[in-house]
Amino acid sequence: MSKILLPHDDKEHTLSPEVPADKTRETETEEEELRLRRPSLGDWLDLRLGWYGFVRKNLDEPMPAGVGWWQTLGNLLLTLLMFQFITGFALAMYYTPSTVGAHASVKHITYEVTLGSFVRGLHVWGSTIIVIAVVLHTLRVFFWGSYKKPRELTWVVGVLIFQVILGFSFTGYLLPWDQKAYWATVVGTNIAGTIPVIGDDLILLVRGGPEVGALTLTRFFSLHVMFLPAMLMGLMGLHLYLVRKHHIAGPVNPQKGPPVAFYPNQLFKDAIVLLFGVGLVIYLAIGFPPALEAIADPTGTDFSPRPEWYFLGLYELLKIMPAGYEIVATAIIPGLVTIGMFALPWLDRSKSRHPAKRQWIIYTGTAVILMIGLMTLKGILETPPEHKAPPVVGATQAPSSMREVAPKSLPAEGKQP
Amino acid sequence: MSHNNSNPQDDTVKNKERRKFLGIAVGVINIALIGAIVGPVLGFVASPLKRRKKGEWVAVLDDSHLAPGDVKDVSFTMRIRDGFQDVDRQYTVFLRKSDDGVVCIDPACTHLGCRVKYQSDQHRFLCPCHGGVFNQDGDVVSGPPPRPLDKHPVKVEGGKIWIYKEV
Numbered sequence: 001m002s003k004i005l006l007p008h009d010d011k012e013h014t015l016s017p018e019v020p021a022d023k024t025r026e027t028e029t030e031e032e033e034l035r036l037r038r039p040s041l042g043d044w045l046d047l048r049l050g051w052y053g054f055v056r057k058n059l060d061e062p063m064p065a066g067v068g069w070w071q072t073l074g075n076l077l078l079t080l081l082m083f084q085f086i087t088g089f090a091l092a093m094y095y096t097p098s099t100v101g102a103h104a105s106v107k108h109i110t111y112e113v114t115l116g117s118f119v120r121g122l123h124v125w126g127s128t129i130i131v132i133a134v135v136l137h138t139l140r141v142f143f144w145g146s147y148k149k150p151r152e153l154t155w156v157v158g159v160l161i162f163q164v165i166l167g168f169s170f171t172g173y174l175l176p177w178d179q180k181a182y183w184a185t186v187v188g189t190n191i192a193g194t195i196p197v198i199g200d201d202l203i204l205l206v207r208g209g210p211e212v213g214a215l216t217l218t219r220f221f222s223l224h225v226m227f228l229p230a231m232l233m234g235l236m237g238l239h240l241y242l243v244r245k246h247h248i249a250g251p252v253n254p255q256k257g258p259p260v261a262f263y264p265n266q267l268f269k270d271a272i273v274l275l276f277g278v279g280l281v282i283y284l285a286i287g288f289p290p291a292l293e294a295i296a297d298p299t300g301t302d303f304s305p306r307p308e309w310y311f312l313g314l315y316e317l318l319k320i321m322p323a324g325y326e327i328v329a330t331a332i333i334p335g336l337v338t339i340g341m342f343a344l345p346w347l348d349r350s351k352s353r354h355p356a357k358r359q360w361i362i363y364t365g366t367a368v369i370l371m372i373g374l375m376t377l378k379g380i381l382e383t384p385p386e387h388k389a390p391p392v393v394g395a396t397q398a399p400s401s402m403r404e405v406a407p408k409s410l411p412a413e414g415k416q417p
Numbered sequence: 418m419s420h421n422n423s424n425p426q427d428d429t430v431k432n433k434e435r436r437k438f439l440g441i442a443v444g445v446i447n448i449a450l451i452g453a454i455v456g457p458v459l460g461f462v463a464s465p466l467k468r469r470k471k472g473e474w475v476a477v478l479d480d481s482h483l484a485p486g487d488v489k490d491v492s493f494t495m496r497i498r499d500g501f502q503d504v505d506r507q508y509t510v511f512l513r514k515s516d517d518g519v520v521c522i523d524p525a526c527t528h529l530g531c532r533v534k535y536q537s538d539q540h541r542f543l544c545p546c547h548g549g550v551f552n553q554d555g556d557v558v559s560g561p562p563p564r565p566l567d568k569h570p571v572k573v574e575g576g577k578i579w580i581y582k583e584v
Binding site for chain 2: 275
C-alpha cells in the first residue's frame with residue numbers, strides 16, 4: 001500500500017498559479033485595495049461559494065507517481081454518462097411510452113426530427129461504449145488491487161453503479177417497441193420466472209402483468225428515466241466523494257517520487273481519452289445509424305429473439321444448460337458472480353496489491369472473465385446474419401408506412417404468442 | 418510519464434509555458450466536447466421551429482344554408498400531423514353573410530386565445546375570459562383585445578362555401 005503524501009503543507013502557497021490565492025491577507029498597494037473594493041465577478045463568487053478553493057483543490061488533487069492512461073477511464077465514464085443524460089432528456093421530449101405510440105414516436109425521432117437519427121445514435125452507441133468502458137474500468141481496479149483498504153466502499157459503490165448501468169441497458173432496450181426489443185424482453189423477463197417459489201409472482205411484478213405489454217413498457221420507461229437516473233446520480237456522487245477522499249491508488253508497485261497534481265498532466269490525458277471516446281461514439285452514430293425493426297408483434301413466430309451483445313454471454317450459458325437446470329444459468333451463476341464482486345475486498349485477504357501476492361483471486365477472477373468473454377464471443381459468432389446487418393433506412397428518407405393513421409381506439413394488448 | 422516537471426512549485430519558464438499549453442489544450446478539448454453534445458441536442462430539441470404552416474381549402478357549408486345577415490358557427494374536420502401521428506382534428510369557425518359576401522371569422526379571441534361566443538340577440542361576439550366584445554364583423558367594441566378577430570379566406574364554388582385554413 002503506497003502512502004500518499006499530500007503536496008499541501010497548509011502553508012499559504014498557490015499550487016496553481018492561474019488561481020489567485022486567498023484574499024484575506026493585508027493589501028499592499030492602493031491598486032489592490034481598489035480591486036478588492038470593486039471585486040471581479042470571480043472574486044464576488046469566491047467570497048460566497050469558495051469557488052477558487054474548490055477549483056484549486058480539484059486541480060491540485062494529488063496523484064501518486066506513475067498514474068497514467070489506465071486512470072482515465074473513470075472520467076470517460078462520467079462524461080459518457082452525462083452525454084446519455086443529455087441525449088436521454090432530449091429523446092424523452094419526442095418519445096411516447098405506450099404500445100400505440102412508442103414505435104411510431106421512435107420512427108418519428110429517427111426519420112423526421114432534426115438530427116433525430118444522430119441524437120438517437122449517440123444514445124444507442126453511447127450505451128455500448130459505456131458498457132465497454134465500465135468493464136475496462138472494473139478490470140483495471142481488479143488487476144491493480146485498488147479495492148483494498150481503505151477503498152472497499154469505493155469498490156462496492158462502483159459495483160452498484162455497474163448494476164445500475166446494466167439495468168439502464170435492459171430497460172432502455174425495450175423502449176423502441178420493435179420486434180428485437182419485444183422478444184429480448186420476453187426472454188429476459190422469463191429469467192425471473194425460473195427462480196423457485198417466488199418466480200411466478202416475480203414475473204408479474206417485473207412485467208406488470210402475465211405478458212410483456214403496455215404495463216411492461218410504462219414500467220421500464222419509469223425505471224429508465226426516473227428511478228435509475230436518480231440512483232445513478234446518488235451513487236456517482238458517493239463514488240466521486242470516496243475517490244477524492246482516498247485519492248487514486250496508483251501503480252501496483254509504488255514508484256519513487258512525490259505525488260503530482262491532477263493538473264495539468266493527468267487532466268490532459270483524461271481530455272485526450274475523452275476526445276477519442278466521444279469521437280468514437282460520434283463516428284458510430286454517423287457511420288452506423290440506429291436501426292428500427294418492425295413494430296413488436298406478440299403473435300409473430302418467425303422471429304428468433306436475441307439480447308443486446310453484452311447479455312449474449314448469459315444467453316449462451318442458458319442455451320447449454322440441460323432442461324430443469326435453467327436456474328443454474330439464470331440465477332445461481334450470475335448470483336455468485338455478483339456476490340463475489342461485492343465481497344471481493346473481503347475475499348482478498350492479502351495485504352499486497354501485487355497480482356503475484358494474491359494468486360487465487362487473480363486466477364479465479366481471470367477464469368470468470370475468460371468464461372464471460374468466451375460465452376459472449378460464442379454468442380456473437382453464432383448470431384444469424386439477419387441480426388448482424390439490420391436494415392438501415394436512409395436517415396432523411398421517411399418510409400411511406402410512416403403515414404399511418406393513429407388508431408381511434410387502443411388495440412387489445414397481451415395476445416398470447 | 419514519470420518526469421516531474423508538472424510540479425507546481427517548479428517556477429521555471431519552461432514549466433510555466435508547458436502548464437499554460439496543456440491548460441489551453443484541455444480547454445479547447447472541453448469546449449469541443451460540450452459543442453459536440455450541446456449543438457446536436459439543441460438542433461434536435463428545436464426541431465419544431467422547422468415546421469411551416471400548410472393551408473388547405475375546405476368545404477364547410479352549403480351556401481343555401483346561410484341566410485343574408487346571419488352568423489352561423491360551423492365545425493369541420495381536417496387531417497393534421499401531430500407529432501408522430503396523423504390525426505383528425507375538429508375546428509369551428511363563424512360564417513357571416515353580409516352585402517359584401519361571406520366572411521369567415523376565427524373564434525380565437527385576439528387577446529389571449531379563448532374561444533369567443535356569438536350572442537345572436539345582441540349581434541356580438543363575447544369572450545368569456547376577460548370580457549372582450551366584438552361586433553358582427555369581428556371589430557373590437559370594448560375590452561382588452563388589441564385587434565379585430567382574424568378572418569379566413571372564403572370562396573363560394575359549386576353551391577358550397579369553402580374556407581382556407583392554415584394548420
